[in-house]
Amino acid sequence: MTPLACYLLVAALMFSIGLAGALTRRNAILVLIGIELMLNAANLNLIAFWRYGPHPEKLTGMIFAIFSIAVAAAEAAVGLGLVIQIHRHAHTTDIDAMDRMKG
């Protein structure tokens, strides 16, 4: 196996773990943790393709990963703010209990 394929497999595994966490946990904060893990896996893909791609001196993948990290930080701040506000209204962070809009 080439090094790039190894990194891509690790990224796929991390993405799946994050997805499993986001889909199976009941606590909204744990769902956000799963989403962060998925974003991290995507960044690992970008960096691996930058490192083993034909034009690493153009820095495209690296810069993409840096911007992705910045956007993920913004997403985490807003998401956790939303979780805190939901907890204030509904006194729970259990997403199975948040079914007020269910038909």
Add this chain to the structure above:
Amino acid sequence: MSFIFYVLTALTVAGALAAVLLKNTVHCALALSVAFTGMALLFLNLDAQFAGFAQFMVYVGAVAILVVFAILLTKGSETPTGGVFSRTWLMGLVIAAGVFAVLGWAVMGSMKALPQLTAVPQVTVLQIGNALVGRYVLPLEIVAVLLTAAMIGAVIVALHERSEVAKEGQK
């Protein structure tokens, strides 16, 4: 692949699994910071020093602390009575396993088409800085606006509403 790669992969995957599977939410946050650290070390192993240190500062330094704050503010460390996993956990697990199978199949299938270059790219922080204020200056400005908007938005969303505070005062 080198020995270091396997050690870092084991650390990262173990941290991610613990973050997803542990019962106590605070333990999950600590395991999450382990996974983030492993990911930053993987970036360093890929000769992406700048991205590795950015990952370390942003995720281990900021996001993990934010998660711990959110857990403590929402009393999320108490284990709920109905278990920590959702009612539809089996469906979620099947979907995640299916996604991993498809991704793994795609990587294995395209193995021959993947580039095999191993020359270490010589990238200095000076070059990254020049690229950020040269070719990528517009995305940089947009990210600056986005971060400002997200900061203000997070403060407004998490702020106590004034009427709510007044009501609590009357009680």
